[in-house]
Amino acid sequence: MEQLIQKAKDLLSKKEVDAIIGYCATGKDEAKPALIYQAEDAGELIFNDRCYNNLAVYLTRKDVKKLKKIGIVAKGCDIRAIVNLIIENQIDREKVYIIGMTCNGVVKPGSKYASLKSGKCDVCKVRNPHLADLVIGDKVTEQVPMDKKIKHADLEEFEKKTREEKWQFWVDQLSRCIRCNACRQACPMCYCNRCIVDYNTPQWIDTRSNPKGGMAWNLVRAYHLSGRCIDCSECERVCPVNIPLMLLNRTLQEEVQRSFDFEAGYDLEACPPLTVFKKDDKENFIR
Ligand code: SF4
Ligand code: SF4
Numbered sequence: 263m264e265q266l267i268q269k270a271k272d273l274l275s276k277k278e279v280d281a282i283i284g285y286c287a288t289g290k291d292e293a294k295p296a297l298i299y300q301a302e303d304a305g306e307l308i309f310n311d312r313c314y315n316n317l318a319v320y321l322t323r324k325d326v327k328k329l330k331k332i333g334i335v336a337k338g339c340d341i342r343a344i345v346n347l348i349i350e351n352q353i354d355r356e357k358v359y360i361i362g363m364t365c366n367g368v369v370k371p372g373s374k375y376a377s378l379k380s381g382k383c384d385v386c387k388v389r390n391p392h393l394a395d396l397v398i399g400d401k402v403t404e405q406v407p408m409d410k411k412i413k414h415a416d417l418e419e420f421e422k423k424t425r426e427e428k429w430q431f432w433v434d435q436l437s438r439c440i441r442c443n444a445c446r447q448a449c450p451m452c453y454c455n456r457c458i459v460d461y462n463t464p465q466w467i468d469t470r471s472n473p474k475g476g477m478a479w480n481l482v483r484a485y486h487l488s489g490r491c492i493d494c495s496e497c498e499r500v501c502p503v504n505i506p507l508m509l510l511n512r513t514l515q516e517e518v519q520r521s522f523d524f525e526a527g528y529d530l531e532a533c534p535p536l537t538v539f540k541k542d543d544k545e546n547f548i549r
């Protein structure tokens with residue numbers, strides 16, 4: 263990754279960016295997020311198939327937003343989040359230098375997260391970065407063309423269930439939620455200063471770790487992400503009790519795709535459908 267390190271050194275020493283968000287090694291054959299401020303620390307940067315985290319989550323941190331310009335090492339899925347954050351006016355395109363990394367998938371057989379149900383990378387359409395100031399790495403073959411509509415195998419299987427079976431599945435799954443909020447913390451689109459779950463007057467959501475609270479929290483979060491979720495699977499990866507959150511997210515993605523022909527994070531000009539009003543919006547949900 264000599265090119266990545268050299269570019270980072272260059273950007274930092276010429277003060278073209280104040281810091282770079284990237285990955286560094288943990289010493290346990292894993293990668294962890296790193297915020298590099300000094301050119302002499304740029305040598306710590308790595309990029310490999312252990313770089314799971316969606317680093318776009320750090321772009322909305324208060325200390326990062328205060329910087330004049332930030333560099334970020336970004337895979338295609340991270341860039342989908344960056345596109346959304348720009349559209350939602352959370353970051354300025356001019357204030358972010360995107361070092362796009364070509365990527366062959368980060369959840370490889372044999373890796374710690376290989377058994378993730380979500381299949382973080384198997385439906386990815388952006389192995390080659392679609393928005394970047396610089397792309398590092400050889401061009402890789404896309405597994406799915408960007409304009410092709412895709413449906414994850416887990417979702418196809420789930421849809422064969424009856425309505426009652428689906429409901430029971432989610433009652434069972436969401437009642438296991440321990441309300442740790444790790445899903446929210448890992449999600450680049452959960453950037454609210456104050457999350458709905460943190461309100462106590464009135465308290466909109468039962469904060470207890472019980473079936474009612476688990477159901478309320480996860481359904482509300484899924485609705486807040488509908489049309490905005492960029493399919494990075496980070497919420498599911500970090501869930502300590504392995505709730506198949508991507509099945510829930512993808513159920514809503516499928517609905518948004520079917521109703522509005524929209525997928526989040528590909529196009530800087532396209533606003534998430536639930537954030538805009540159009541005169542010709544369908545009204546078939548009004549009875
Ligand atoms: S809901 Fe999950 S998959 Fe969607 S953007 Fe957030 S972390 Fe990524
Ligand atoms: S769950 Fe909803 S309110 Fe909470 S941070 Fe995410 S988008 Fe914001």
Ligand code: SF4
Nearest residue numbers: 439440442443445501
């Ligand atoms: S990460 Fe899992 S256990 Fe924690 S709040 Fe989210 S769904 Fe619940």
